[in-house]
Amino acid sequence: MNKFFKIFAVASMVSYAFVPTSFAATTEQILEFRLERIPEALTDPSRAVLFSPRTDDIVDEEQSAKNKSEYFELIHNSPNNVAIGYAHNGNIATSFNYQATDSTPFFMYSVKKFVVGFLVADQVCKGNIDVSKTMGAMSSELSKTAY
Amino acid sequence: MSSGVFYNAEERNILSYREITRNGISMLEQLSVPKKPHSKPGLKFDYSNYDSNALTFAVIGSTDKNVAELFETEIWKNINPSHNGYWAIDASGLPVGAFGLALSASDLLKVGSFVSNRIRSDECLMDYYNDDGIVVGGDKKGLANWRKHSWVNPQNLNQFGGMGYGGQVLMFDISTGNVVFIYSNYADKYDDNIFRVAWDLLNELR
Numbered sequence: 322m323n324k325f326f327k328i329f330a331v332a333s334m335v336s337y338a339f340v341p342t343s344f345a346a347t348t349e350q351i352l353e354f355r356l357e358r359i360p361e362a363l364t365d366p367s368r369a370v371l372f373s374p375r376t377d378d379i380v381d382e383e384q385s386a387k388n389k390s391e392y393f394e395l396i397h398n399s400p401n402n403v404a405i406g407y408a409h410n411g412n413i414a415t416s417f418n419y420q421a422t423d424s425t426p427f428f429m430y431s432v433k434k435f436v437v438g439f440l441v442a443d444q445v446c447k448g449n450i451d452v453s454k455t456m457g458a459m460s461s462e463l464s465k466t467a468y
Numbered sequence: 469m470s471s472g473v474f475y476n477a478e479e480r481n482i483l484s485y486r487e488i489t490r491n492g493i494s495m496l497e498q499l500s501v502p503k504k505p506h507s508k509p510g511l512k513f514d515y516s517n518y519d520s521n522a523l524t525f526a527v528i529g530s531t532d533k534n535v536a537e538l539f540e541t542e543i544w545k546n547i548n549p550s551h552n553g554y555w556a557i558d559a560s561g562l563p564v565g566a567f568g569l570a571l572s573a574s575d576l577l578k579v580g581s582f583v584s585n586r587i588r589s590d591e592c593l594m595d596y597y598n599d600d601g602i603v604v605g606g607d608k609k610g611l612a613n614w615r616k617h618s619w620v621n622p623q624n625l626n627q628f629g630g631m632g633y634g635g636q637v638l639m640f641d642i643s644t645g646n647v648v649f650i651y652s653n654y655a656d657k658y659d660d661n662i663f664r665v666a667w668d669l670l671n672e673l674r
Binding site for chain 1: 496519523526529540543545547553557563564570577592596602629633634636649672673
């Protein structure tokens with residue numbers, strides 16, 4: 322193991338979420354970080370909540386759908402892209418590069434902000450969150466912060 | 469997209485989006501650092517996680533559930549997921565609001581389809597997503613607007629969704645219900661072209 326990789330490995334153990342940027346990591350190192358080290362870290366109950374699958378049925382990919390789209394293939398063939406997929410009329414199509422598979426948990430970074438935004442909007446619509454209250458009024462912990 | 473309390477990023481040694489993961493601090497410790505919740509000319513704003521993390525406390529205070537529990541009851545149980553999924557927690561054990569959802573590609577697409585269909589079938593949600601979004605927390609401190617947590621296609625406002633910092637995309641078209649997922653592998657940036665790719669793929673599916 323060379324010195325460069327040792328530094329990367331130590332940094333990965335300390336912080337799993339963001340790619341170290343104090344040096345230029347190679348594509349292979351980033352892939353290993355995102356597709357292997359992060360998923361491994363997330364299995365630690367002190368670092369993540371686990372959601373278990375509800376079915377043993379593995380999604381059957383709509384291979385014909387993938388093949389009929391040249392644009393889908395174009396995206397798939399880009400070396401920058403690890404995985405792509407779409408849901409269309411109840412069908413799901415996925416395609417993977419490198420070491421990614423259909424069971425790989427993809428760490429989606431700030432995409433979660435959108436998911437949390439939806440959950441909040443849903444609770445507002447259900448009448449469980451009062452938007453007229455200040456953030457601090459909704460949470461005693463937040464009242465001690467800038468909110 | 470922006471999310472977070474405005475402050476002078478140059479006064480801080482560590483970018484806010486790295487605090488929780490790099491330093492092992494909790495969300496509350498992050499939020500308790502004195503901020504400048506106002507804008508001044510010349511200040512350099514830091515892309516941050518503050519608003520989404522603050523929302524998690526507002527959710528707990530209002531629903532007695534944390535965001536991961538809400539995700540499980542409101543989404544996960546309804547999508548027939550095929551693989552394990554994960555929601556990152558902070559140093560105090562609270563589910564993080566700003567990042568750290570990890571799901572398989574097919575389950576992400578199921579989440580996307582579910583969310584898209586919920587918006588399409590719920591008049592209240594549709595009104596918000598067709599308008600300016602929801603501002604939680606009153607006026608001056610109303611920093612948690614869903615629109616700030618979404619990327620919207622300026623050519624088609626029905627197409628929007630989430631973006632991760634390495635070029636990870638989950639985009640919806642609420643006029644069709646179609647969903648696109650792209651996981652790119654940029655290091656500490658993303659190519660703006662990734663938006664066009666996602667929107668073009670959504671257009672192709674129409």
